Amino acid sequence: MKAAVLVRNSSAENSFEIREVETPKVQDGQVLIKTEGFGLNFADIMARQGSYQDCPPLPAIIGYDVVGEVVEIGSGVDTVKVGDRVTAMTRFGGYAEYAITDYRACAKIAKDYPFGKATALTTQYCTAYYCFEEMMNLYEGDKVLIHAAAGGVGTALVQLAKYRKCEIFGTAGSDAKLAYLKEMGVQHPINYRTHDFAEEVRKIVGDSGIDAIFDPVGGKSVKKGIKLLGSGGRILLFGASDMTGSNVFEKIGTGLGFGIYHPVEFMLSSKAMFGVNMLRIADNRPFVLQRCLDHVVRLVEEGVLDPKEGKVFKIEELAQAHSYLEGRKSMGKVSVLW
């Protein structure tokens, strides 16, 4: 089979080679998928740059989301069958014509469901679902701040917050993205490049503070966020995109920017900080991932969730796809078709 192999940590143009590699073999509890293509995630940019600690040693086939047809199943798999069209979360290995995955990370989808939306359902929507529904427990009228709200996970979080009738504050870095946020129903879109997001939120919520923050940016944004929380408020950290591409000194600066906290501060002020890494959840609690994926697919079928097809590239355009996501241009999901 063909695979786009990450051969070096370099620019989007110089990092991948299309190579002929062995097709993976199905084990018990696994599913082999002939892929139509794969989805990109921000972690792929970090892996390419060499700043993603979970990335396997190079040369490596990265990639977390595939969509395609089940062509073989291992023993013990009864949730999908050969011939089903599925969306699946892979533990790397996604940038390939065939991919294997645990059956619990795989869900059947309609034959005509758009490819560019289907790739969003696994990593990005499951992450958002787990963070929003399983960790945060939010109610109607709660004030929710979502950073990188126009991105893949951000779009999913906004849709979940809308579903729960929360008041939504969303940050993004361009006018086009702010217009997209407005269109999605974000009441308070904030351009963090032209305005200090914390000041903008404070003007609206005053001293009562905000109830929940979803932060994939890291660094100073976290420190500012904690100050914005009201009593009972919580902040969930699920990324550190502020560390991308920066040199070692800038990385240290971002690291220190998070701030240093004593647990007692959280108890006294009645605030909470959570961390989420879906790889750890997939490793240690695969049934949770399965539950999230099942709920996501059901909510899509019910019309509650509707991923935004950001842009679909061809495999020859993989470098452009990476540059597009890295350059902060994308809204919604970026995918690549074989």
Ligand SMILES: NC(=O)c1ccc[n+]([C@@H]2O[C@H](COP(=O)([O-])OP(=O)(O)OC[C@H]3O[C@@H](n4cnc5c(N)ncnc54)[C@H](OP(=O)(O)O)[C@@H]3O)[C@@H](O)[C@H]2O)c1
């Ligand atoms: N913990 C987990 O298990 C998990 C799982 C999935 C994703 N994530 C994290 O969630 C975040 C979003 O992932 P995604 O795949 O949906 O990507 P994405 O949001 O579609 O794209 C990244 C966006 O982040 C924003 N951003 C803010 N600061 C940035 C910076 N310093 N450099 C680059 N971009 C920056 C940019 O939008 P604006 O400039 O408009 O804000 C950019 O478009 C990433 O941090 C990712 O690592 C974590």
